[in-house]
Amino acid sequence: MRRSLPARFGLALLQMAVAAFVLIPFFWMLSVSLKPTTEPFAIPARLWPEAPTLANYVTAFRPEFRDYFLNSVVVSLSTVAITVTLGLLAAYAFSRARLLVITGLMSLVVLAQMFPHSAIIIPIYKMMRAADLLNTYTSLIVAYVSVTLPVAIWMLHGFLAKLPVSLEEAANIDGAGPIRVFWEIVVPLARPGIIATAVYVLIVTWQEFLFALSFTSSKAMRTLPVGLNDFIGQYGIRYGELMASSVMVSVPVVAVFFLLQRYFVAGLTAGAVKG
Amino acid sequence: MASVALRGLGKRFGTFTALESVDLSIPDGEFLVLLGPSGCGKTTVMRMIAGLEEPSCGDILIDGQRVNDLAARDRDLAMVFQNYALYPHMTVGQNIGYPLKIKRIKGEERQRRVQEAADKVELGHLLARKPAELSGGQRQRVALARALIRTPRLFLMDEPLSNLDAKLRTVMRAQLKHLQRELATTTIYVTHDQVEAMTLADRIVILNDARIQQIGTPAEIYARPANVFIAGFIGSPPMNLIEGRIENGRFVHAAGAVGVTAADRARAVLGLRPEDIALADPADADLVGEVYASELIGDHTLLSIRIGQTLVAVKVAPDGGLPIGTKAGLKASTGKLHVFDGESGERPPVRQ
Numbered sequence: 001m002r003r004s005l006p007a008r009f010g011l012a013l014l015q016m017a018v019a020a021f022v023l024i025p026f027f028w029m030l031s032v033s034l035k036p037t038t039e040p041f042a043i044p045a046r047l048w049p050e051a052p053t054l055a056n057y058v059t060a061f062r063p064e065f066r067d068y069f070l071n072s073v074v075v076s077l078s079t080v081a082i083t084v085t086l087g088l089l090a091a092y093a094f095s096r097a098r099l100l101v102i103t104g105l106m107s108l109v110v111l112a113q114m115f116p117h118s119a120i121i122i123p124i125y126k127m128m129r130a131a132d133l134l135n136t137y138t139s140l141i142v143a144y145v146s147v148t149l150p151v152a153i154w155m156l157h158g159f160l161a162k163l164p165v166s167l168e169e170a171a172n173i174d175g176a177g178p179i180r181v182f183w184e185i186v187v188p189l190a191r192p193g194i195i196a197t198a199v200y201v202l203i204v205t206w207q208e209f210l211f212a213l214s215f216t217s218s219k220a221m222r223t224l225p226v227g228l229n230d231f232i233g234q235y236g237i238r239y240g241e242l243m244a245s246s247v248m249v250s251v252p253v254v255a256v257f258f259l260l261q262r263y264f265v266a267g268l269t270a271g272a273v274k275g
Numbered sequence: 276m277a278s279v280a281l282r283g284l285g286k287r288f289g290t291f292t293a294l295e296s297v298d299l300s301i302p303d304g305e306f307l308v309l310l311g312p313s314g315c316g317k318t319t320v321m322r323m324i325a326g327l328e329e330p331s332c333g334d335i336l337i338d339g340q341r342v343n344d345l346a347a348r349d350r351d352l353a354m355v356f357q358n359y360a361l362y363p364h365m366t367v368g369q370n371i372g373y374p375l376k377i378k379r380i381k382g383e384e385r386q387r388r389v390q391e392a393a394d395k396v397e398l399g400h401l402l403a404r405k406p407a408e409l410s411g412g413q414r415q416r417v418a419l420a421r422a423l424i425r426t427p428r429l430f431l432m433d434e435p436l437s438n439l440d441a442k443l444r445t446v447m448r449a450q451l452k453h454l455q456r457e458l459a460t461t462t463i464y465v466t467h468d469q470v471e472a473m474t475l476a477d478r479i480v481i482l483n484d485a486r487i488q489q490i491g492t493p494a495e496i497y498a499r500p501a502n503v504f505i506a507g508f509i510g511s512p513p514m515n516l517i518e519g520r521i522e523n524g525r526f527v528h529a530a531g532a533v534g535v536t537a538a539d540r541a542r543a544v545l546g547l548r549p550e551d552i553a554l555a556d557p558a559d560a561d562l563v564g565e566v567y568a569s570e571l572i573g574d575h576t577l578l579s580i581r582i583g584q585t586l587v588a589v590k591v592a593p594d595g596g597l598p599i600g601t602k603a604g605l606k607a608s609t610g611k612l613h614v615f616d617g618e619s620g621e622r623p624p625v626r627q
Contacts, residue, residue, distance in 0.1 A: 170360035
């Protein structure tokens with residue numbers, strides 16, 4: 001059905017309004033990051049700096065930032081690799097299992113993702129301390145894997161359940177063993193789902209703050225979101241540098257998301273509509 | 276090349292019985308068709324032979340060797356699926372060559388055999404395409420080429436033609452039959468289409484309600500259907516079935532009577548093929564009714580004649596059509612009458 005012209009116009013206007021509403025904080029972040037220290041609280045407030053400067057970026061790109069960046073990369077990529085691998089194996093088992101007991105476990109997986117992070121952070125902290133893992137990459141990676149895995153299984157399950165079983169049966173009859181079927185048939189066909197899941201996990205871990213703050217004590221182990229905290233001091237907040245850092249933190253994920261967003265959208269709606 | 280034997284093979288899904296105990300032996304090189312309506316268990320039989328489904332009871336023997344515990348990939352058979360099951364991420368050539376890749380047959384030999392198999396089904400020029408870029412008939416032939424590339428012991432085909440349009444189906448049917456003769460590989464073919472079964476099979480196994488109803492050559496089954504289900508399933512149009520009773524060697528119906536060689540029974544079903552009935556003067560006809568419809572098919576005209584509550588199909592010459600409502604007498608060709616028991620639907624054993 002084609003909508004009438006005024007209806008389409010109204011809809012476009014509404015969409016623009018929503019987009020503007022969502023994007024204003026990002027715009028403000030960018031704007032403040034370019035303002036010299038005198039400007040962020042100038043009255044009247046200015047949307048765009050009078051004298052844009054990159055000075056904030058120069059200060060923000062300090063040696064610590066590079067350490068934090070490296071930590072974030074290590075923790076995020078490790079989490080992505082582990083979560084996606086485990087999630088893929090688990091989701092495959094769930095999607096192909098014929099036993100009621102196993103399919104029932106799937107609802108437990110869903111249940112696992114219903115606990116808010118703040119509710120499980122203290123027990124996990126105690127476990128990490130008991131295991132002597134605090135202030136290590138391992139503590140963060142383990143925590144992130146446990147938090148992202150349920151959603152990853154859920155997303156991948158949607159993809160794998162849609163793959164026709166007869167393809168695997170055909171490969172079986174062609175002589176392929178289970179591992180071969182998995183690598184040569186299932187994984188290539190599930191690639192869009194794997195990419196979507198990886199992007200999701202990356203975004204979640206890259207921006208995670210609470211676990212990172214609680215589990216890391218030394219500066220050398222901090223990740224980017226915790227690192228932003230450095231600019232919030234007891235007597236004031238250095239907004240210019242803070243926002244410049246925020247922009248630099250955001251750029252990699254935004255770039256990844258833009259490159260892969262078509263997979264991501266497909267991943268969220270997989271299995272939602274009958275194809 | 277192999278012979279297959281099924282001994283007491285059965286399958287239950289929970290409380291549902293998909294297949295009761297089936298005994299069957301298939302000699303080497305035979306084209307066997309499993310025929311039946313949907314849900315009769317024919318696909319289950321095939322999937323158990325393939326190793327995709329575990330039998331609940333009974334044994335499967337290939338060349339005398341029990342294969343129940345052998346994985347599908349070790350049974351050395353090829354299968355064509357109803358939806359073709361082509362690997363969408365591989366080209367036509369990679370699809371056809373996949374069984375050889377698994378067998379670690381490399382480079383030039385693989386190339387040569389892929390080309391050979393593709394040429395056999397006239398796909399030689401499409402090897403670089405992806406399945407999504409092919410028409411239904413072409414996909415079907417890719418599936419076929421993938422099955423015949425490694426000369427398996429056994430071909431299994433699960434309704435391979437059902438997704439094609441009518442014209443293409445006729446062409447592919449002839450091609451299949453030709454290929455099977457040429458390769459002389461034992462073939463088990465599942466279909467619900469009785470024309471496919473009649474034209475392709477060396478022997479047909481008719482299944483219904485999870486049981487074998489009859490096993491025989493197409494000619495045998497056509498000439499002597501074992502029960503009313505088969506009589507009403509085979510032939511186009513199928514056999515006419517008229518309910519009545521048998522008294523003193525005559526089948527009696529409100530619309531008339533006809534002499535039969537069967538014992539008296541209170542309820543009986545008379546079976547008459549449309550081509551075994553001739554029109555006759557109502558005065559000395561066996562049964563009398565009136566014309567319900569008259570359809571010119573081309574090489575013959577099909578008359579539907581109402582006898583009591585039943586419509587009886589009669590094949591007559593192309594110019595033998597009659598106006599609707601005409602009174603018509605029917606005479607059955609002697610020796611072409613089929614009598615079934617009215618209660619069980621079975622053909623009674625021949626009297627000695």
